[in-house]
Amino acid sequence: MLMPVRAMPLPRGPGAEPPSCSACQVRPHALFGAVEAAALDEAPLAVKPVALEPGERLYAQGDSGWSVFTVREGIVRFERFSERGERRIVRLAGPGALIGQEAILQRPYVDDVVACTPARICRIPRNAVERLAQQQPSLVRELMNRWQTALEAAAQWTTDLNSGPARRRVLKLLHQLQQLQPPQQVAGARAPIWLPQRDEMGLMLGMAQETASRIVSLLRREGVLEPCGPGRAWVDAELLRLALLEQDRLAG
Amino acid sequence: MLMPVRAMPLPRGPGAEPPSCSACQVRPHALFGAVEAAALDEAPLAVKPVALEPGERLYAQGDSGWSVFTVREGIVRFERFSERGERRIVRLAGPGALIGQEAILQRPYVDDVVACTPARICRIPRNAVERLAQQQPSLVRELMNRWQTALEAAAQWTTDLNSGPARRRVLKLLHQLQQLQPPQQVAGARAPIWLPQRDEMGLMLGMAQETASRIVSLLRREGVLEPCGPGRAWVDAELLRLALLEQDRLAG
DNA sequence: CGAGCCGTTGAGGGGATTCAAGCTCAGTGG
DNA sequence: CCACTGAGCTTGAATCCCCTCAACGGCTCG
Numbered sequence: 001m002l003m004p005v006r007a008m009p010l011p012r013g014p015g016a017e018p019p020s021c022s023a024c025q026v027r028p029h030a031l032f033g034a035v036e037a038a039a040l041d042e043a044p045l046a047v048k049p050v051a052l053e054p055g056e057r058l059y060a061q062g063d064s065g066w067s068v069f070t071v072r073e074g075i076v077r078f079e080r081f082s083e084r085g086e087r088r089i090v091r092l093a094g095p096g097a098l099i100g101q102e103a104i105l106q107r108p109y110v111d112d113v114v115a116c117t118p119a120r121i122c123r124i125p126r127n128a129v130e131r132l133a134q135q136q137p138s139l140v141r142e143l144m145n146r147w148q149t150a151l152e153a154a155a156q157w158t159t160d161l162n163s164g165p166a167r168r169r170v171l172k173l174l175h176q177l178q179q180l181q182p183p184q185q186v187a188g189a190r191a192p193i194w195l196p197q198r199d200e201m202g203l204m205l206g207m208a209q210e211t212a213s214r215i216v217s218l219l220r221r222e223g224v225l226e227p228c229g230p231g232r233a234w235v236d237a238e239l240l241r242l243a244l245l246e247q248d249r250l251a252g
Numbered sequence: 253m254l255m256p257v258r259a260m261p262l263p264r265g266p267g268a269e270p271p272s273c274s275a276c277q278v279r280p281h282a283l284f285g286a287v288e289a290a291a292l293d294e295a296p297l298a299v300k301p302v303a304l305e306p307g308e309r310l311y312a313q314g315d316s317g318w319s320v321f322t323v324r325e326g327i328v329r330f331e332r333f334s335e336r337g338e339r340r341i342v343r344l345a346g347p348g349a350l351i352g353q354e355a356i357l358q359r360p361y362v363d364d365v366v367a368c369t370p371a372r373i374c375r376i377p378r379n380a381v382e383r384l385a386q387q388q389p390s391l392v393r394e395l396m397n398r399w400q401t402a403l404e405a406a407a408q409w410t411t412d413l414n415s416g417p418a419r420r421r422v423l424k425l426l427h428q429l430q431q432l433q434p435p436q437q438v439a440g441a442r443a444p445i446w447l448p449q450r451d452e453m454g455l456m457l458g459m460a461q462e463t464a465s466r467i468v469s470l471l472r473r474e475g476v477l478e479p480c481g482p483g484r485a486w487v488d489a490e491l492l493r494l495a496l497l498e499q500d501r502l503a504g
Numbered sequence: 505c506g507a508g509c510c511g512t513t514g515a516g517g518g519g520a521t522t523c524a525a526g527c528t529c530a531g532t533g534g
Numbered sequence: 535c536c537a538c539t540g541a542g543c544t545t546g547a548a549t550c551c552c553c554t555c556a557a558c559g560g561c562t563c564g
Contacts, residue, residue, distance in 0.1 A: 082411050084500040090407040102400050147399035148354050152362055154406035155342040159334050162414040163458050206415050248336040
């Protein structure tokens with residue numbers, strides 16, 4: 001029997017995380033990948049680990065931002081409220097992603113950020129980034145790279161997950177969730193991924209949760225999808241690819 | 253009788269634009285607003301003016317980018333193709349906006365950029381930005397500010413223009429087009445704005461052009477909108493505000 | 505065991521799409 | 535001068551996809 005992910009809390013408190021940034025597993029893909037290891041260890045970075053359970057909030061929209069964050073493990077979502085109080089999920093971020101970058105500009109956070117899966121996140125104070133950036137110009141360029149990547153992801157979100165028939169939007173979401181798995185995890189034909197709750201899918205794709213449920217059920221019957229524990233599922237990458245092609249073929 | 257905007261070509265060729273960046277009208281709102289006037293005039297910036305007619309392309313997706321651009325006048329759109337060849341408009345940019353920022357990172361342009369209205373744009377070579385950035389650290393911060401602004405605009409695009417019933421999406425678009433008018437232009441109750449073609453609206457809002465047409469016609473009968481020449485319309489700001497409130501009230 | 509959350513499925517209605525026809529207007533050429 | 539053409543806009547009618555409302559089952563937890 002599989003332990004359900006949500007029932008497996010992460011270790012908490014000080015000492016639960018190694019304090020060394022230079023030895024971090026995701027460092028090659030993260031912000032500090034651009035910084036020399038020596039410089040990292042010299043600087044008293046004051047980087048603090050944060051552990052979040054699903055549904056826990058990292059920060060809220062409007063908070064004055066004193067820190068940026070790097071996702072080491074798990075998936076978080078960016079939420080936003082429209083004027084009438086409707087929630088929308090506007091972006092996801094996985095391991096290696098930098099979030100809350102607006103803090104560097106001394107702007108308040110623009111979105112709520114909430115954990116989707118159990119997540120380990122590193123909190124990096126703003127002035128630590130500034131200090132390091134003065135010594136290491138490559139960090140500035142890497143910051144810009146992160147911004148551009150986030151911008152492209154946001155635009156891609158519009159075209160992929162907010163256009164076309166509901167079925168294709170769901171397929172695209174599954175495809176995107178596959179990419180969010182940790183890079184080092186070699187994906188077989190049937191990799192287990194995080195499968196959002198139906199109402200979460202609705203908020204991401206701009207559809208009713210019932211519609212999302214119907215389509216997920218259908219995909220399960222087609223063998224594209226197979227649940228394995230709460231909030232998790234195997235996805236047959238090949239069938240998913242075929243389903244997307246099929247979808248495009250019918251519409252073209 | 254009003255001259256239709258599209259029949260009024262912009263002056264072309266060298267000499268049509270003043271070469272001085274420090275005296276530029278949009279400078280306070282543009283990238284170089286952060287740079288001292290003295291530094292601007294000293295540097296041989298090689299900034300070249302570009303004039304575009306509606307439908308003309310500034311650059312194409314995939315082009316290797318050697319320049320960034322500042323919009324001085326007019327409105328441009330960011331287009332993107334999905335894998336099946338469907339076009340989507342993912343963002344708009346107006347006076348003061350910086351576009352093609354990915355060129356600074358030596359990345360190819362990610363979107364097509366096309367003029368919506370007659371537009372005057374300044375082409376700024378990448379190495380000119382780099383040179384200036386070394387002398388003026390404030391420019392680097394301003395660049396980051398631009399990136400963050402673009403990111404917020406992209407996310408806002410998702411929540412405003414890709415969520416909810418068609419009528420509200422059109423109203424939100426009109427609202428956004430109002431904001432894109434030149435800042436110095438004092439808007440009365442009925443400011444003239446650029447009114448996109450119906451199929452363009454469809455591409456922006458993710459709806460059929462017929463649907464866009466129906467709603468625009470309706471808004472015209474309601475007095476929210478009044479066409480004045482091809483591609484232009486007066487918008488009654490107050491009625492628009494009320495229509496949006498009404499829309500939200502019914503759904504709440 | 506009842507309460508509550510989450511997921512599923514059904515029935516019905518409505519909003520948007522699709523297909524289609526007609527309209528205005530500008531440009532063209534007989 | 536006016537038919538002809540094509541592009542853009544509008545409007546109608548039929549269809550369909552998706553939303554809403556609703557009921558039900560599985561599961562966890564108090």
